[in-house]
Amino acid sequence: MTSLPYFTFQIGGLAGQGIKSIGLMFSKIAVRSGYWTYNHNEYPSLIRGGHNVMHITVADQKITAGAMHTDFLVALNQETVNLHTPKMQSGSAVLYDTQGGIDTSPIPPGIDLFAVPTSSLAKASGGTELMENIVALGAAMALLSGNLEILNDLIKEEFADKDPGVTASNLKAAFAGYNFAKENFSSKIRISLTPKDQPETKIVVNANDTVGLASVAAGVQFVAIYPMTPVTGLLHTLAPLQEQFHFIYKQPEDEISAINMAIGASYAGARSMTATSGGGFCLMTESIGLAGMTETPLVIIEGMRAGPATGLPTWSEQSDLRLVLHGHGGEIPNIVLAAGDPEEAFHLTMEAFNLAEIYQTPVIVLIDKLICEDDQSYRPFNSGDYQINRGRLTTQKVDRYLRYQLSPDGISPRTFPGLDNYYLTNSDEHNELGYDDESAANRKSQMEKRMAKLATCTQNHLPAPQLFGPVDADLTIVSWGSNKGAILEALKSLPYVNYLHLTWISPFPTDAVSKTLAGAKKILNLETNFTGQMASLISEKTGIVLKNNLLKYDGRPLYPEEIIDYVKSQSL
């Protein structure tokens, strides 16, 4: 098994022990110290008691995926020791609570053991046992040559709106851990987190952050989201910003209501969005047809998790590609985009708002759990010269206004109610004014008008997919979604391989994909689903059948090491 040359830190404990926030703090410390990070977050669908882990990969340059191994493990419970230490290499380290009754016998020889009395140091600092994670983080700072001041700053920021006593006891706890480690393990100190000179400003974000930020930046006015992993974090990003940025977030009674509220808001003139995962999307499908039929702009974020049904709620999969592509009765010109990482999700979301208004149709942005919830470090994004494009919209009174006027590009003049233009918006097949009209001739012309939008979009907006790596490669990997990060990491070890990354699903870049794949020496398709949904779409669109498929459907990420090993073992 290949091992990537990155430093990795992992913290594991019970759900409710604050694993995620400690992991995020660690990552921010690394980033403020001048490093780049990738955080992978694993947890079951429970609030307390389940096993939670956060794994942070730290590197000198930008990284796009986590490495598999662990160099430094903080074990707040026995399960962390049992699950994560057996594969650790000698020279790695495990920090654990001396009083937690932890049995260290599963830990292989050659690993440094740092026994820290985290719970008693936490209590001595005036806090509860819950603060033992802060003690552990303080100790880890000492052992990794981290800067305690950065941790102190983070603590002050984190608890700024709490009772000052909370900040004080957390600072004390961090120092207690730091000091204990310095005093007891001074000969074992590593240099992994030594701060660099003049670190540049970076952010640590996942797509639940970046999609929220993008929506705000793109002028979103109405959001309705029913909570569902992995997009719940998106509503947590947006809800607190609504007053400041003048939009409405409404928690609806279900996903059907979410999308219909968003459709109503959009019809009435607001930039609108909703978000869900596979199960909620199933409930929305009839309404997606409604948005298509009534030509109502709408942005829908779909965060995939492992299905079917409730599935593995907190694990990742790319199995909703066909669902979002075809999930609606009848036929509509829906646009489907798939982001490969939080940064792409940012830009595609902003673009989705314009596409929805230009084409007056639902635009679905597909992301997966790993993009939604795994944080990566980035330089702050620049929304650059983004401009709001509301498409063919009139806010004036128009003589003999025809909402669904036939037009060769499929796009009719849109307006809002309340502007004295009379029209009907109708889920029944309708004529140019919007009245029910079931005649064959009308049906044919309205259907052709709506569906023409895809051809127009292909012509005016569809970019060619990105090809990473050498143009002339021995092997071309095709994939999409969060696999992008792992593949780009793998490419660093596979100089003779390139990668075709697909972000536009509908309309599909048929010509560009055909050209690249027809010229490829060998092709490997990677997906985290059982049936190879993208491979089948590619063959449907291009006629090219992809025979080499690495498919993973255990809910776990596809790691760079796995890709490297697979490519080498198959002599691809």
Added chain:
Amino acid sequence: MTTATDLNTNCPMTFCPGCGNFGIWGALKNAAIQENWNNSNTVLVAGIGCHGHMVNFLRLNAFEGLHGRAIPVATGIKLVNHKLNVVVLTGDGDALAEGGNHFLHACRRNHDLTVLLHDNSIYGLTTGQTSPTSPDGFRSKSTPLGNPDHPLHPLSLAIAAGASFVARSFAGDILHLTETIIAATRHQGFSVVDILQPCITFNKEYTVDFYRQNIYHLDNNYNPSDKHAAFAKSLEWGPGQIPVGIIYQENRPSFESALPQLRDQPLIALEPSVKNISALYKKYQ
């Protein structure tokens, strides 16, 4: 001012001759004229059923969406443009079966919407199946052995769920229905009007005569602000025992009036604009 001719469309009529929807149509036109509803201030949102076809016969902006989903669409419209008078036309199947969840939650949120429930106790458009308000034992194509399900009282449901204006009227009494629709739309908050609407084609029990014989008007002694009394009143149903009038009304701030984003003007009064988010990055550093 809105006149009768302003409201005409040239769509061919699709209601069966004698349908209660004609009375509702008449009352809607009266209300539109008296209240000056027009395409600058009003929007209708309809469900799917015979009732939804109404939008083809009134020259007012309307959204006819999916079966059961009129209320969330209307909610979205109202939230972003609360200056619009938003009137929902729905059926007993539409609002209480397919859309029951939306009905409940809209009541408790007290959005400033008016819901006109074309209550014919039958599924008209799908040619005559039992609905949530069909009586016990009711025979229809879907219950040839008699309806085994106990009917819902839509108004009890609305009161229990928190609607702030709850009334009943009869499609055969256009004057009373006009008055009631106007009172409902003037009410600030969620208003529900249960409109007893004979379906002459498929409902042979709740006929025009049945209603004429069994409804009675609430008089001046009735106090619609007493919630307990209103709840009891809403449960009344039987020979000579179908109350008509405003059953419950309370003053409670509407959802929209409590939203800080809507304090000064409707949300969409400001065009969407590109927002500078650089200050938000701090949190992620």
